[in-house]
Amino acid sequence: MITLPSRSRAVGSCSQALLCCILPMRKDAATQRKERGKIDLTLSVIHINEAAAHGLESQAAAAHSAEVLAAAARCGAVPPAASVHVVPLSDVFLLPEPDAPDGGRGAQGQAHDTESTEQSGAASAAEARDARLRALLQSVPDPTGREDLLTALRVRLLAATAARLGVGKVLRGDSAAALAARVIADTAKVRGRGYALPSDIQLVDARGLALGEPALLYPMREVTLKEAVYMCRLRGLRPAELPQLPAATGARRSINDLANAFIGGLQANLPSTVFTVLRTAAALRPFPFNALDAIAPLAPASSSNASSAARMQATAPRPANETSEPVTAGGGGNETEVRNEGTNRMRVAHASTLAGEAAEREIAIASQKQQLEYLLLQQENARKAALLAQRKAVEQQVVGVETALQQKLTEQRASVMAAEKNGDASKAEVFKAQEAQLEEKAAQVRKAAVQIESRLDRVEMLQKAKAVAEKQQVERAAKEAVDDINVALDRWLESISSLK
DSSP states (O other), rough: OEEEEOOOOHHHHHHHHHHHGGGGOOOOOSSOTTOSSBBOEEEEEEEOOOOOGGGGGHHHHHHHHHHHHHHHTTTTOOOTTTEEEEGGGGGGGOOTTTTOTTTTOOHHHHHHHHHHHSTHHHHHHHHHHHHHHHHHTTTTOSHHHHHHHHHHHHHHHHHHHHTTTTTEEEOOOOHHHHHHHHHHHHHSSSOOOTGGGGGGGSSOOOGGGGTOOOOOEOOOSSOOOOHHHHHHHHHOOOOOOOOOOOOOOGGOOOOHHHHHHHHHHHHHHTTHHHHHHHHHHHTSOOGGGGGGSOOOSOOOOOOOHHHHHHHHHHHHHTTTTSSSOOOOSSSOOOHHHHHHHHHHHHHHHHHHHHHHHHHHHHHHHHHHHHHHHHHHHHHHHHHHHHHHHHHHHHHHHHHHHHHHHHHHHHHHHHHHHHHHHOOOHHHHHHHHHHHHHHHHHHHHHHHHHHHHHHHHHHHHHHHHHHHHHHHHHHHHHHHHHHHHHHHHHHHHHHTTGGGO
16 A cells, blocks of 8 residues: 655655556556566555645545545556545544543544434534644644644554555655654654654554554655656656645744755755765664564465465475374374375475475576676677777768869869860860769769668668567576476475465
């Protein structure tokens, strides 16, 4: 799942860039079974609409939701590739209260749920929640506290919405600049968040798994804001105009605003310092829920994933006291069962050996492919150099011949003018005839130069086509070899599937 945070146009660009990178990786029904680089996943896009928190009316909030849906559609987030969900921030009051004694739902949450389920009072209930949200934010006089409260509500509603949709992992669109600004702001706040600081800037944040919430991932933490904006511009994507908090002036500017302005100045003048801030904060010891191992692996959902899981299971060592099938006590079939168990173990060991050999052969094939591609590249560069040398030689010859002809034409024209001046008409006619012959030779030289250039162009096109065909042949041969290995290994895995 991908989230579209509503902080600014730049952050919207980061979310759109992330969405454009994730969608091509999705495996659908049209994807071939053996095609690599595709992931079998269900993609959902969640946007938290904060229009009510910024004082906008319901019509403006609806228009903003439509604009966000259009921005996601421009990235390709349309069914069945992805589902887009726009959730108003005021729906945070519909969430259960974890400390409530009545099964996890407080009286206020139940009252709002009752109102929301009534068809006639749905609009009034939503307006009441919007008014309650604005009153809650206005009750905080400090702009920094107001922004932190808004962030906490957004994160809480995001996690609850993702859990309701059955999402396993949430991909956030926070860029390197956003995380660096968070580091500066959290460090500069009065009470400080130094202890929790390393937990908010890691790639993985799985602290919500114990509460039934999905893990958070930050894949854009190594991407700058400028890179994301340029990618959106190249693709013709325009982020939605998302509402922002009212800008405070003077001493009432929030710490978050000052940190964003500071990081923005660093990125404009010294972009490398943004990553310096992140590396400095990353030196702090992270928490256990920030490790990759904290994310529970997803269950295999396709035949290719099942095959990969079977390979891992076949290659994994088994404990000494673990058997493939239970051996029943008593009866006259114990020897047969023990013998079958030994046969099964041998088949599992053989499958494990095959998996190791298949991995080694795939590595060898990849290495040979790289060597062939390098040789093809060297041959292509040599052909280009030879063709360029031929072009230069032809050009020099043509220039030399044209220079000599122009010099002779100049001399003939001077002789014609001298003969005409002296009144010798016969010599003038002879010189004019010679001048015409020289002009005809110059035209022939130019025509020959054009023909030679055309032939060289055709040779260059043929060389490019040959290089492309050779590369495709190498890739096809490598793919067929790897596919043969996978087919043979899959057969063995299917033969021992009864042992699982």
